[in-house]
Amino acid sequence: MKIVPKNRVRVLSLMLGACAFVFVLFASKGEPRPARSPVPTPDKSEALARLGIDVAAENSAPAMITITSAKADGGGGDDDDDDDDDDDDDDDDDADGGDDDDDDDGGDDDDGGGSSGSGGSHGKIIFDKKRKFAYHSHEIIAVNLSRRAVRRARKLGFRIRSKSVLSSIRTExxxxxxxxxxxxxxxxxxxxxxxxxxxxxxxxxxxxxxGMCEGERCTWHEKIIDWNDRLRSCGTNVRVGILDAGIDRTHPSLRGQKLKTASFVKKGRSRPPKDHGTAIASLLVGRLDSLTPGLVPGARMYAADVFHMDETGQSAANTLDLLKGLNWLKRNNVKFVNMSLSGPANDVLADAIERLTEQGMIFIAAAGNGGPDAEPSYPAAYSNVIAVTAVDDQLQAYRRANQGNYIDIAGPGVGLWTASPGKKAEYRSGTSYATPVVTAVLAVMYDDARPKASVQDLIEELPIMDLGPKGRDPIYGRGLIMAPQSCGTKKARKRLTRVKIPVPRRAQRLHFP
Structure with a gap:
């Protein structure tokens, strides 16, 4: 019998094994794979039907206007192009559902602070004609989501665009x-x-x-509330903050003042002119030796730049940028916050203001320039915010001012002489410009004292001259703010007589040397 060498035996064994593997592979190719267990997801259709929610696109409804030339918030679910890419989404699968896009304050400080980043571009702006407010399409903001809530949102089909940790207002x-x-x-x-x-x-x-001024007056706003130079020193080093557009810090009225700025607008966005922010800043902290002296020139101002230029060429600030600005103001221990802006009610913004009010911050906001029949304007209409309307030098209500039961107090705001970018000065009118007058009075009255918790209690202590119908009314609120006799609340006095105002000579615009 012929003996087979051992190495040949090994080769034959390998060949037989390979044949067996190929046979098994082809035999099992036609067998169906076991079905993967579906991931349980909430029944969106059932929930939508129960709520009566119409998922049609905003721009398909007659009450919706897309204020951009690009495609509106359509039913396709994309707010950029239709390539379904995720270049602006943090659609990772980590446990917390997103990446932090904020380094606590999120602003670009004038002293070299870093940018926050946005976690993706914002959606187009949609205007709801029925409710009379605008918002970013394809974007919802939520606060303090737990990991469980993030998982539930993902199962519903939501994607995480970004997260912002605002530690000073204890909000994510x-x-x-x-x-x-x-x-x-x-x-x-x-x-x-x-x-x-x-x-x-x-x-x-x-x-x-x-808005631009329609009158021919100048510094009458100081005389009508009986302001005097002694009061200017009362607010020295008081920390006053504003949420506004950018400021021209090189203006002669603001040069050398205690002014710190930070931007909370995404880099690359168009910026609005600095007229509004510069005017508000000059009314508060304008230099005494300038042609637009402020009411509290010794105060420390913290200006949060939260406005960008939208697709229609208008100045706009969204809720998230406002929250980042508030967070920065709180980090800098600002006591008084001037908000010469308006928009719709927003629960997230309301919660932040309430939380900061409980920590001693005082909010003063413009009542709005929508006219007597306009809906309430926010944040002024919140109960813990002092809502300021405007009057002219004859103590008549500004014709474009909002009216309503939320109006707390009136201030001079028609034809105020303010600083303007480019070494200029202009007359300006609006509830925006009445608001810093009230802010200044509060700053000199509460420079050292902690005010009472209730905003209404605080207003009760203010020196006020009743206007219009006796008592509080929807036009003037409690009446015209008046200057205190001296620093602090103890010596505040109420003015009950009207003040005769001299009319200065005609001037429309002034260029500084």
């Missing part, structure tokens, strides 16, 4: 992108039904409340 804001095919309003309703603890809100748009 998450930007969510609605499910594909669902409009923004429907997405908000769905979240409120399925994850109510998220307090979902639209990323509302807010506008500056000012």
């Amino acid at each position: 804001v998450t930007r969510l992108r609605p499910p594909k095919g669902m409009n923004t309003l429907a997405a908000q309703k769905l979240l409120r039904e399925m994850i109510p603890e998220s307090k979902p809100e639209l990323n509302h748009i807010y506008r500056l409340e000012g």
Whole structure:
């Protein structure tokens, strides 16, 4: 018998094994794979039907206007182009559902602070004609989401765009992108039904409340409230903050003042002119030796730049940027916050203001320039914010001012002489410009004292001259703010007589040397 060498035996064994493997592979090729267990997801259609939510696009409704030339918030679910890419989304699968896009304050300080980043571009701006407010399409903001809430939102089809940690107001804001095919309003309703603890809100748009002057007066606003030079020193080093557009820090009225600025607008966005912010700053902290002296020139001002230029060429600030600005103001221990802006009610913004009010911050806001029949303007209409309307030198209400039961107090705001970029000065009118007058009075009255917790208690202590019908009314609120006799609340006095105002000579615009 022929003996087979051992190495040949090994080769034959390998060949037989390979044949067996090929046979098994072909035999099992036609067998169906076991079906993967589906991931349980909330029944969106059932929830939508129960809520009566219409998922049609915003721009398909007659009450909706897209204020951009590009495609509106359509049913396709994309707010950029239709390539379904994720270049502006933080759609990772980490446990917390997103990347931090904020280094606590999120601003670009004038002393070299870093930029926050946006976690993706904002959606187009949609204007709701029925409700009379504007918001970013395909964007919902929610606060303090738990990991469980993030997982539930993802299962509903939402995607995380960005997160902003605002430690000073103890808030984490998450930007969510609605499910594909669902409009923004429907997405908000769905979240409120399925994850109510998220307090979902639209990323509302807010506008500056000012206009060009129509009169020929100058510094009458100081005389009409009986302001004097002694009071200017009362607010020395008091920390006053503003949420506004940019400021021309090189203006002769502001040069050398205690002024710190920070920007909370995404880099690359167009910026509005600095007229409004410069005017507000000059009314508060303008140099005494300038042609537009402020009421409290010794105060320390912290100016949060939160406005950008939208697609229509208007100044706009969204809710998230306002929150970042408030967070920065709180970090800098600002006591008084001047908000010469207006927009719709927003629960997230309201919660932040309430939280900061409880910590001793005082908010003063413009009542709005929508006219007597306009809807209430926010944040002025919140109960813990002092709402300021405007009057002229004859103590008549500004014709474009909002009216309503939320109006707290009136201030001079028609034809105020203010600084303007480029070494200029201009007359300006609006509830925007009455607001810093009230802010200045509060600053000199409460420079050292901690005010009472209730805003209404605080207003009761203010020196006020009643205007219009006796008592509080929807036009003037409690009446015209008056200057205190001296620093502090103890020596504040109420003025009950009208003041005769001399009319200065005609001047429309002045160029500084």
